[in-house]
Amino acid sequence: MVAPKLVVEGLSISYGGKTVLHDINLEVQENEIFGIIGPANAGKTSFLKAINRMSDFESDMQVSGTIRFNGRDIRTLRNLYAYRSRIGVVFPLPVGLPLTIYENVALAPRLRGVKHRDELDEMVERCLKRAALWEEVKDRLHVLGSLLSGGQQQRLTIARALSQEPELLMLDEFSIAVDPVTTMRIEDVLKELKREITIILVTNLVQQARRLADRTAFFLEGKCVEIAETEALFTGTVQDQRTRDYIEGRFG
Amino acid sequence: MFEATARNRRAQRVQKLYAILFGLMTALLILPVLIILGTLIYKGGSMISIDFLFTEPTNGMTEGGIFPALLGTVWLVSVALLASVPLGVAAAIYLSEYAPDNWLTRAINLAIINLAGVPSIVHALFGVGAFVIFFGFGTSILAASLTLAIMTLPVVIVSTKESLQAVPQAFRVACWNMGATRWQTIRRVVLPNAVSGILTGIILEVSRTTGETAPIMFTGAVFFSPYLPQGIFDQTMALSLHLFVVTTQVPEVPEALPYGVALVLIFLVLLMNSLSIGFRMYLRGKKKW
Ligand SMILES: Nc1ncnc2c1ncn2[C@@H]1O[C@H](COP(=O)(O)OP(=O)(O)OP(=O)(O)O)[C@@H](O)[C@H]1O
Numbered sequence: 416m417v418a419p420k421l422v423v424e425g426l427s428i429s430y431g432g433k434t435v436l437h438d439i440n441l442e443v444q445e446n447e448i449f450g451i452i453g454p455a456n457a458g459k460t461s462f463l464k465a466i467n468r469m470s471d472f473e474s475d476m477q478v479s480g481t482i483r484f485n486g487r488d489i490r491t492l493r494n495l496y497a498y499r500s501r502i503g504v505v506f507p508l509p510v511g512l513p514l515t516i517y518e519n520v521a522l523a524p525r526l527r528g529v530k531h532r533d534e535l536d537e538m539v540e541r542c543l544k545r546a547a548l549w550e551e552v553k554d555r556l557h558v559l560g561s562l563l564s565g566g567q568q569q570r571l572t573i574a575r576a577l578s579q580e581p582e583l584l585m586l587d588e589f590s591i592a593v594d595p596v597t598t599m600r601i602e603d604v605l606k607e608l609k610r611e612i613t614i615i616l617v618t619n620l621v622q623q624a625r626r627l628a629d630r631t632a633f634f635l636e637g638k639c640v641e642i643a644e645t646e647a648l649f650t651g652t653v654q655d656q657r658t659r660d661y662i663e664g665r666f667g
Numbered sequence: 668m669f670e671a672t673a674r675n676r677r678a679q680r681v682q683k684l685y686a687i688l689f690g691l692m693t694a695l696l697i698l699p700v701l702i703i704l705g706t707l708i709y710k711g712g713s714m715i716s717i718d719f720l721f722t723e724p725t726n727g728m729t730e731g732g733i734f735p736a737l738l739g740t741v742w743l744v745s746v747a748l749l750a751s752v753p754l755g756v757a758a759a760i761y762l763s764e765y766a767p768d769n770w771l772t773r774a775i776n777l778a779i780i781n782l783a784g785v786p787s788i789v790h791a792l793f794g795v796g797a798f799v800i801f802f803g804f805g806t807s808i809l810a811a812s813l814t815l816a817i818m819t820l821p822v823v824i825v826s827t828k829e830s831l832q833a834v835p836q837a838f839r840v841a842c843w844n845m846g847a848t849r850w851q852t853i854r855r856v857v858l859p860n861a862v863s864g865i866l867t868g869i870i871l872e873v874s875r876t877t878g879e880t881a882p883i884m885f886t887g888a889v890f891f892s893p894y895l896p897q898g899i900f901d902q903t904m905a906l907s908l909h910l911f912v913v914t915t916q917v918p919e920v921p922e923a924l925p926y927g928v929a930l931v932l933i934f935l936v937l938l939m940n941s942l943s944i945g946f947r948m949y950l951r952g953k954k955k956w
Pocket residue numbers: 430435453454455456457458459460461462473475
């Protein structure tokens with residue numbers, strides 16, 4: 416058996432003393448899509464922030480517990496920049512950088528030291544295609560990314576995350592501003608990408624988790640209620656009644 | 668449909684009243700500026716000519732032009748900028764992008780703001796003590812410019828810091844997420860978007876420096892010099908000081924002369940300010956978010 420990509424042990428997160436995530440234990444396997452579902456306030460976004468140590472930039476966010484990436488405890492990492500560059504993140508509110516579309520996607524390769532124009536061109540095209548944005552922007556790569564529509568900016572951030580050539584891709588409600596047809600196209604890409612990389616997918620759409628995730632965790636009010644094979648979750652063998660209620664939309 | 672109620676009408680009347688009131692205030696504000704400009708042009712306009720700008724004063728400064736003073740001011744301002752801009756921008760970048768938010772940083776920020784309020788004559792005395800005597804630059808362009816630089820440094824720092832902080836934090840976070848270092852983030856995303864504000868601040872600083880008299884009067888500027896400055900260790904004449912001299916120190920100066928000098932000085936400052944405004948408008952047109 417291969418070692419898991421990511422191991423989380425006893426992870427707790429608090430903001431200024433208020434604990435929002437309690438004692439999370441889970442493993443994410445290599446080349447898996449790991450789904451996380453749960454209502455607002457469950458701590459899903461905070462969980463992602465802890466994984467790539469963006470928590471370092473939020474002074475009131477305290478993280479305890481162990482996170483191991485490729486077997487390495489991330490608290491012992493020296494080069495956090497290299498670490499973060501191996502993890503692509505897409506947050507729900509798209510932040511198109513104040514650069515052209517092209518430069519938005521070429522930034523990460525440039526930071527890695529890619530200089531040749533051909534190589535960059537090729538990279539930009541590939542990432543934009545994967546994010547299902549290429550057709551819409553191929554004629555105006557040099558206009559500002561922030562002039563795109565909300566859904567297009569969202570896909571731009573996906574392309575940007577992909578341009579990092581990440582080992583782990585974390586998507587936080589990526590389809591929030593994307594229309595259903597385009598969402599399906601991106602989902603197909605994710606299924607393909609799974610062969611190369613590992614994906615953590617936080618989603619509010621339980622059906623999206625069902626379509627994509629190999630295993631799914633259900634977070635509720637800062638606790639991980641249950642982790643199971645996705646099919647099992649949806650076909651009835653849940654351990655916890657609350658999971659069933661949430662999946663079937665009987666919540667509250 | 669859409670009938671105005673009595674309340675609506677009243678609100679509209681009040682709103683008009685305030686618009687008129689504030690409009691009047693604004694008019695009152697620009698009135699002095701117009702009067703000053705008008706007087707200067709009326710009384711000193713006849714002085715302005717190519718000769719006036721590019722010849723030396725003669726006959727005990729009662730005749731001739733202002734070239735040495737004009738050139739001296741350019742010297743003083745340029746050297747002051749060379750010193751204050753790199754220093755100020757670097758400090759602002761540090762304070763805005765690197766410094767942790769703790770009591771020390773807050774204390775430094777407070778000190779900088781207070782430094783901006785120190786009267787220029789105090790800076791002049793500091794300049795004499797530090798640059799003229801302690802560092803041994805003597806009364807020279809270097810000493811005077813450094814005094815000016817110290818005086819305007821807080822302004823540069825504050826305006827640069829404000830421009831940097833106007834760049835949304837979300838951009839930085841997005842870059843850090845990709846594994847960019849702080850410097851990469853600053854260079855590729857923060858600075859390009861702050862540069863218009865930074866430059867505007869610098870141009871405004873130039874215009875302020877141009878008019879200062881006290882800080883240069885004991886440190887490097889002289890009443891009269893028969894020579895043009897050849898380097899930063901020379902003394903020089905300066906427009907602002909020259910204006911003071913011909914107004915109060917020299918007997919039998921024709922009335923139009925000081926007005927002419929003042930007109931050149933104010934024109935320089937206005938030119939710089941309009942440059943700054945124009946530049947800001949140009950860059951705002953290219954604003955990226
Ligand atoms: N920067 C912060 N400072 C203080 N509290 C925070 C901060 N970020 C998140 N929280 C708190 O942490 C809790 C969990 O938030 P989080 O964003 O992780 O939830 P979520 O599961 O992602 O919710 P959603 O589905 O709405 O995105 C919330 O109570 C929120 O108020």
